[in-house]
Each structure stands twice: as C-alpha cells, then as structure tokens.
Amino acid sequence: MSYWSKTAETGSALCISDILAVLYFKILHINPKKPDDFDRDRFLLSKGHGASALYAALAERGFFSVDKLKKYRVNGGIFHGHPSKEVAPGIEISSGSLGHGLSIGAGMALVLKKSLPKRKVFVLMGDGECNEGSVWEATMFIASHKLNNVIAIIDDNGFQGFGKTSDVHTMDLATKFKAFGWQIFHVDGHNPVQLEKILNKAKTSSRPCVVIAKTITGKSIPNIENTLHAHYYIVDEKTHKNHHEK
Numbered sequence: 001m002s003y004w005s006k007t008a009e010t011g012s013a014l015c016i017s018d019i020l021a022v023l024y025f026k027i028l029h030i031n032p033k034k035p036d037d038f039d040r041d042r043f044l045l046s047k048g049h050g051a052s053a054l055y056a057a058l059a060e061r062g063f064f065s066v067d068k069l070k071k072y073r074v075n076g077g078i079f080h081g082h083p084s085k086e087v088a089p090g091i092e093i094s095s096g097s098l099g100h101g102l103s104i105g106a107g108m109a110l111v112l113k114k115s116l117p118k119r120k121v122f123v124l125m126g127d128g129e130c131n132e133g134s135v136w137e138a139t140m141f142i143a144s145h146k147l148n149n150v151i152a153i154i155d156d157n158g159f160q161g162f163g164k165t166s167d168v169h170t171m172d173l174a175t176k177f178k179a180f181g182w183q184i185f186h187v188d189g190h191n192p193v194q195l196e197k198i199l200n201k202a203k204t205s206s207r208p209c210v211v212i213a214k215t216i217t218g219k220s221i222p223n224i225e226n227t228l229h230a231h232y233y234i235v236d237e238k239t240h241k242n243h244h245e246k
C-alpha cells in the first residue's frame, strides 16, 4: 500500500501487523457481516498513523474486498492516512490525533460493563503516544471504575516521530500502569502463539490489563528495521518486487 500510494508511516504499520493478525483472526468476537452488532468486541487503533495495517486486517477478515486496498491514500481513493470511521465497515473510531483512543475506549467499556460485561475493548497505542497526558487520565478513570473489560496493547518499538522514545521522554510503562492498579503482561509482538496466549489470559483478568508488546519498527524490511527512518520510509520498486516474489 505504501508502494502504490508513495506514502510513508510504513514502519509504524509493519510493527503492529502481527498483533492485528492475531486479534482479527484469533481473539476478537466480531462478525464482518454484522459490523455494528452491539454484541461485539471493539478494537480501537489509537495510533491512527498505522492505518494501513488496520485496513489490511479488515480486508483479510472479510469486512471489505482486498482490491479496495489499492484505494489507500491516492487521488479518488477511499482510505485516508488516518482511519475515518465513516469510510468502511469495521473501523470503530476516527483516530490520528494521538492520545485519544484510551479515553474513547474507557467510555465504551463503561457502557459495555453494564450491558454486556463479557465483551472487551482493545486499544492499541504507540509507546511514544504514551507521552500524552490524556493517556494517563484514561488509565486512572479505567482503574477507578474497575473496567476489567479494557485491554490496552502498547506497541513498544522504542521509536517515535523524532527519535528513540527513551531519549524523548524516559518512562517505565509497566511501573506506571502497575501504580494505577492495572495488570501488566509482556509479550513478543511478533510471536503469534505468545500473543494469542497472553491476550486470552488478559481477557479473564479481574483488573484492567495492559499488554506491552515488544515490536520492531519496519518489521520484515531488513534495511529499515529498528531505525527512525522506518517511520518515513516509502516502499520502493525493489522492495515491492522482493516481497511479491516471496
């Protein structure tokens, strides 16, 4: 999709693709034929700039046809660089302005807890996104309302827009979430078996959970993996061909 549209944020999408594959094929209680069914789990992509991974997961899961992915970020296209709820079924929220997904998820979880407590709200955030103060207001709110139907997932790739996350703002995410009363899980964000196991465990917790997933920005394109450049990289002809031939 990056190659067709000649647009970036490639690394930010590749690092969450394994997480989305496990969520959409193993974890979420959803029905592509009834995308608005109240009795469904919700998945909120709070780090909206990883949108291409979300569109691909929704297409593969049958919410719309895979050909539509060619309509990503092109003139006359359908899919924007950040998700818009209106453009296709299965997109739960419009996102892109970082730091809002967990608050929106908190509201959804509060309603669901009263009406359908077994349904979960999953919110995927970036590690850099967790610099936003609103994330911590939501964290407090969720703990204080005992919303154990919230599962936050942090894409912990160690990078954000302008550098390494540890250089921009030192934060021990696990200690912080723990201090607010959340249950913490660590997982390799590229190991589908482990991801499935941990996410299923988080579903049975009596507390709100955060799954800190160690990921690699630019995963699967060796020359950009684990670099800041992955964020801005546009897939070139050679890389596109290599991946197609595989």
Ligand SMILES: Cc1ncc(C[n+]2csc(CCOP(=O)(O)OP(=O)(O)O)c2C)c(N)n1
Pocket: 011, 012, 013, 047, 049, 050, 096, 097, 098, 099, 125, 126, 127, 128, 129, 130, 155, 157, 159, 160, 161, 162, 165, 217, 231
């Ligand atoms: C409120 C807000 N501020 C700034 C941006 C610009 N921005 C887009 S992506 C990004 C980096 C986010 O880092 P992280 O959450 O770690 O995502 P990753 O780099 O891992 O994809 C920033 C600052 C934004 N989208 N929203």
